[in-house]
Amino acid sequence: MKAMVLEKFGGIEYLHMTEMATPALAEGEVLIRIAYAGVNPVDWKIREGYLKDMIPHDFPIILGWDVAGTVMKVGKNVENLRIGDEVFSYIRKPIVKWGAYAEFVAFTAADVVRKPKNLTLAQAGALPLVSLTAWQALFDFAHVKRGETVLIQGGSGGVGSMAIQFAKWAGAKVIATASTKKHDYIKSLGADVAIDYHEDFESRIEKVDLVFDCVGGEAFTKSLPCLKRGGRIVSILEQMDPAQAKRLGIEASYVFVRPNGAQLATIADLIEKGHVKPPHIEEMRLDEAGKAQEKLKAGNVLGKIVLKVS
Ligand SMILES: NC(=O)c1ccc[n+]([C@@H]2O[C@H](COP(=O)([O-])OP(=O)(O)OC[C@H]3O[C@@H](n4cnc5c(N)ncnc54)[C@H](OP(=O)(O)O)[C@@H]3O)[C@@H](O)[C@H]2O)c1
Incomplete structure (x- = not known):
């Protein structure tokens, strides 16, 4: 199969197109012909070697964790999918080796889901990682509730754009940060209040029950005074010292997104019913x-980039 592979950690000059063996199919897996691969910040972070001590890997690496495509083969003991199904999935494996920037991938069928009928394969390829991240952060960790106020830092990004919609669907009021040029976009996704993060806004917004931090660094630190006493902060970048959280009287958690077919099916259903729309x-x-x-690293993207594979 054709694949874009990474030969060693470094710049984009170490990425090149080549031929690789089509992945073998194990019991419980399906082989997907990839139509579109989503691009995420983690792809360039892996390429540049930032995560090399945290994530087991084996060169040459095929990057990419988001796919949409068609089931071509079904392994033993797979009951949820058939050949020809159009599917999408977050295909992160324990070892980074066989990813989405290729014609085929084999992955656990239980975490592969039929794509929403009202989405193109291109739209579906942009969704799995960011929508599962937002879902797990808001519901598994932060337990967002109807009537609560949520501050979403990084509302215009891939994760933030899904988080705004999930929080609204759950009945929360959403304050989201983005640069001013993206305020119409985040309001179109449902943000009640749009804030430009270049301004000092911490003292002038209402105190919130929950912060979802999709930016990290200074944005994480500046979020802390926005919380009510007893509030929660969930981050996908920062791990707060539990002693500091206790001193501040808040709950802090860090999320690293995991594949989850049941949650992805729920998200697909919300999209089909029109409660949630895909990012630009x-x-x-x-x-x-x-x-x-x-382009993604430079921050020059509205929504998500997907790569057309086949
Ligand atoms: N732990 C996990 O499981 C996990 C999962 C997914 C992503 N992540 C990480 O989470 C981060 C966000 O991911 P993503 O896919 O949403 O990235 P993305 O699509 O590249 O979006 C980043 C967004 O952040 C905005 N931004 C930049 N600086 C900001 C600031 N100080 N305050 C508010 N917004 C700011 C940018 O928009 P403007 O043009 O408005 O500046 C951009 O839209 C990345 O670092 C990624 O690696 C972690």
């Missing part, structure tokens, strides 16, 4: 993967 997407070619990563 930009299509590029598979051989432009390096360019796509650079």
